[in-house]
Amino acid sequence: MNAVTPVGAPRHPEHARLYRYDAIDRAFLQERIAEFRGQVQRRIDGALTEDEFKPLRLMNGLYLQLHAYMLRVAIPYGLLSSTQMRQLGMIARRWDRGFGHFTTRQNIQFNWTKLEDVCAMLEALADVDMHAIQTSGNCIRNVTTDEYAGAACDEVVDPRIYAEILRQWSTLHPEFTWLPRKFKIAVTGSPQDRVAAQVHDIGVLAKRDAGGAVGFEVWVGGGLGRTPLLGTKIRDWVPEADFLRFMEAVLRVYNALGQRENIYRARIKILVRDMGAEFAGAVEREFAAIPRDPYALDPAIVAAIAAHFAAPPFAALADEPATYVRARRENAEFAAWTRNALRPHRAPGYASVTISLKPIGGIPGDASADQMEALADLAERYSFGEIRVTHSQNLVLAHVRQEDLFTLWQALGPLGLATPNIGLVSDIIACPGMDYCALATARSIPVAQRISERFARLDRQLEIGELNLNISGCINACGHHHVGHIGILGVDKRGEEVYQITLGGNQGNDASIGELIGPAFSYDAVVDAVETLLRTYVDRRDPGERFVDTYRRLGAVPFREALYAPA
Amino acid sequence: MSSPAKLRPATAPVVFTGNFLSDGRVAWLAGDGTWSPRIAEARVFPAEAAARVPQDPRVVGPYAVEVDLAAGLPTPRRFRERLRVTGPSVVAEPALRLALAS
Amino acid sequence: MPLLENGGLVADPWVAVAPDAPIPDAPAIIGHDRALAEAEALAGRNTPLGVTLPNDVPPETLLPILDRLSLVVLDLPKFRDGRAFTQARTLRERHGFRGEIRAAGHVIPDQYAALLRCGVTTVAVPEGTDPTVWDAARRVVSIAYQPRLDPTAPLAGLRRRLELA
Numbered sequence A: 001m002n003a004v005t006p007v008g009a010p011r012h013p014e015h016a017r018l019y020r021y022d023a024i025d026r027a028f029l030q031e032r033i034a035e036f037r038g039q040v041q042r043r044i045d046g047a048l049t050e051d052e053f054k055p056l057r058l059m060n061g062l063y064l065q066l067h068a069y070m071l072r073v074a075i076p077y078g079l080l081s082s083t084q085m086r087q088l089g090m091i092a093r094r095w096d097r098g099f100g101h102f103t104t105r106q107n108i109q110f111n112w113t114k115l116e117d118v119c120a121m122l123e124a125l126a127d128v129d130m131h132a133i134q135t136s137g138n139c140i141r142n143v144t145t146d147e148y149a150g151a152a153c154d155e156v157v158d159p160r161i162y163a164e165i166l167r168q169w170s171t172l173h174p175e176f177t178w179l180p181r182k183f184k185i186a187v188t189g190s191p192q193d194r195v196a197a198q199v200h201d202i203g204v205l206a207k208r209d210a211g212g213a214v215g216f217e218v219w220v221g222g223g224l225g226r227t228p229l230l231g232t233k234i235r236d237w238v239p240e241a242d243f244l245r246f247m248e249a250v251l252r253v254y255n256a257l258g259q260r261e262n263i264y265r266a267r268i269k270i271l272v273r274d275m276g277a278e279f280a281g282a283v284e285r286e287f288a289a290i291p292r293d294p295y296a297l298d299p300a301i302v303a304a305i306a307a308h309f310a311a312p313p314f315a316a317l318a319d320e321p322a323t324y325v326r327a328r329r330e331n332a333e334f335a336a337w338t339r340n341a342l343r344p345h346r347a348p349g350y351a352s353v354t355i356s357l358k359p360i361g362g363i364p365g366d367a368s369a370d371q372m373e374a375l376a377d378l379a380e381r382y383s384f385g386e387i388r389v390t391h392s393q394n395l396v397l398a399h400v401r402q403e404d405l406f407t408l409w410q411a412l413g414p415l416g417l418a419t420p421n422i423g424l425v426s427d428i429i430a431c432p433g434m435d436y437c438a439l440a441t442a443r444s445i446p447v448a449q450r451i452s453e454r455f456a457r458l459d460r461q462l463e464i465g466e467l468n469l470n471i472s473g474c475i476n477a478c479g480h481h482h483v484g485h486i487g488i489l490g491v492d493k494r495g496e497e498v499y500q501i502t503l504g505g506n507q508g509n510d511a512s513i514g515e516l517i518g519p520a521f522s523y524d525a526v527v528d529a530v531e532t533l534l535r536t537y538v539d540r541r542d543p544g545e546r547f548v549d550t551y552r553r554l555g556a557v558p559f560r561e562a563l564y565a566p567a
Numbered sequence B: 001m002s003s004p005a006k007l008r009p010a011t012a013p014v015v016f017t018g019n020f021l022s023d024g025r026v027a028w029l030a031g032d033g034t035w036s037p038r039i040a041e042a043r044v045f046p047a048e049a050a051a052r053v054p055q056d057p058r059v060v061g062p063y064a065v066e067v068d069l070a071a072g073l074p075t076p077r078r079f080r081e082r083l084r085v086t087g088p089s090v091v092a093e094p095a096l097r098l099a100l101a102s
Numbered sequence C: 001m002p003l004l005e006n007g008g009l010v011a012d013p014w015v016a017v018a019p020d021a022p023i024p025d026a027p028a029i030i031g032h033d034r035a036l037a038e039a040e041a042l043a044g045r046n047t048p049l050g051v052t053l054p055n056d057v058p059p060e061t062l063l064p065i066l067d068r069l070s071l072v073v074l075d076l077p078k079f080r081d082g083r084a085f086t087q088a089r090t091l092r093e094r095h096g097f098r099g100e101i102r103a104a105g106h107v108i109p110d111q112y113a114a115l116l117r118c119g120v121t122t123v124a125v126p127e128g129t130d131p132t133v134w135d136a137a138r139r140v141v142s143i144a145y146q147p148r149l150d151p152t153a154p155l156a157g158l159r160r161r162l163e164l165a
């Protein structure tokens, strides 16, 4: 079917920090592709029914959507080398329509895939040590982590190390491939939770004890979807050596006891909710029964994996170099961009740059092949050849010299990648919705586009300030609408698209699930409704309050009255 | 599979649709019993036929879609199915989008 | 029903016994509840005994009789229902069960390797099964990020890297 690809190492930039495959990892990928090729062939021959093939293709990231197959490619904990980004651009151009869609799970999706092309696409991915394994299906999905890992000032433990350990441990795990439902794990290593740990099946907070030893706080049973729930903390401290043993215990309790009859009750969150405190007890009993030594995480393995994520060679620089200060003073647009695109970096003289994939009126999270290739070049020039994908569907260059920021910004502008809206109202999270997704009940992209156009003016966005506006096209909540300060959920009402609005959602350490404010709005009215909400907030807020703070202080009433007041 | 979750008995004429196994593109059952990428070639059946969904190994997840007939041409009643006819309602290709915006 | 072992079809010497039928003096499979209820009477039996274990019954239930069992049959009512994987592994790893573990029900070749790695030894397959498909499926991915089945410690974490070292 396809020529055999020589199993050679891709040339990642020398200082790009990602887990570097060895010959065994590469051989594994080739075997997995061979397995999938056989499965595709058996499907085409009729040996596999669609019912049997579906979970097999899903486990390899292949969906059948409204207009075509969609291939979801794993970006392990959102981390890409420039070499990989360039290859994604090549794939977009060759097998898709010249673009890809970055998702809230830090993955990328190709919307126009053909079944007959999939194995060739997988070969092209394997050429750069990438794959689509476990990006769907009722198994342990791509682990997510903090997009500022290795750069954030407040980081206590590098979460990439443990995310990679989890990736290896969960890859084709023989026991946990046929779970009741999908299973998502997020890892953070900062006290400031940037991974929404409380809305994952397992949220892991890596921390240190007084002696500096690494351990993990474990939250279980959070999730969005039809029954949004925040996770429950079931352990305050799992020592590093017991990390995998504890994960195994949680997964085994879930695999044995999780509901399987009703898809809407099959996630671990329902089991955790229904069992209450008994769930943690069951996990602890299972944990105690698993033999300790064979499951102990060897410090040598941790050290070997940690070596992949060693700090790149930062230059000895000072913060606020004169050129950067002057550029900000002389160029108001650049200054505006720096105000929300940058995050402080632990190395003096550096900054982490968030690149907006939310141009005004664009499709949130989409990037063209040209943009991907240009970004790969920029990452090589300015950030050690490393790119991260954020759960808010943007990209990050984690380690940029402050003295390079102005030239970087100038290069981003013509690419359509310098929209100064990170964290503002037009930085909308939106799932593909009914424009692509077979499960959708309504469109989400055009709603995002219209809101973004309504608030196109930067001064208006800045006046409103920090805001998370999240949109999902069905109750599966891939657009994380429940944890948006303003959440929009598209539903079908007798064949018509209508949009429910939830308010007061939030993620992070003070996570909360948004509350439904009232009856749904039509496709035409929903943008006005958002404007009314924001006007009400701006009128009623105390200084320094975000939308969600004002909502928490005032409650739903003033917002509801503004929305549903008789005209 | 791409059939919508809720199915109630059809009350209008129907056409049959699914996705081609080989490339996932939208397929419509044509008058000659083959599957066509064009709804204009779809054969229209009376509502009573909706439950008898024809199977074909080359087509995944076939199901019936209610249609209105205008000038003899079927138009799906549900918005979802009209999107499957027209493709995404948003301009997908970024290059095109940028060109339109400027 | 044909039986698959080590990637090939083998004869099945076992007979399944109905709940109220007498247990013959031949390798016999009975329900786990019956085996537990009649444990005393069965204690003197010299012919091999096997039980079926439904997938919502924890393997611990079998502990009182486990050392007298030669076979445990696990059920996959639908192939997507993966509880048997955990049951098999628990039987092997925690309870040191050394007899045959058989997967029955709706099993597809693509699950074969994982079943073996969790401690299953045989699969009851439908008439007309082509064993070469199963054999190919169990071999196609030879590398595991967790260790291969080893009766003493089937699935400890990340052994691939240990083997590499």
Ligand code: SF4
Binding pocket: A431, A432, A433, A434, A437, A438, A439, A440, A441, A472, A473, A474, A475, A476, A477, A478, A479
């Ligand atoms: S939320 Fe629903 S419509 Fe949106 S991508 Fe997920 S499944 Fe599809």
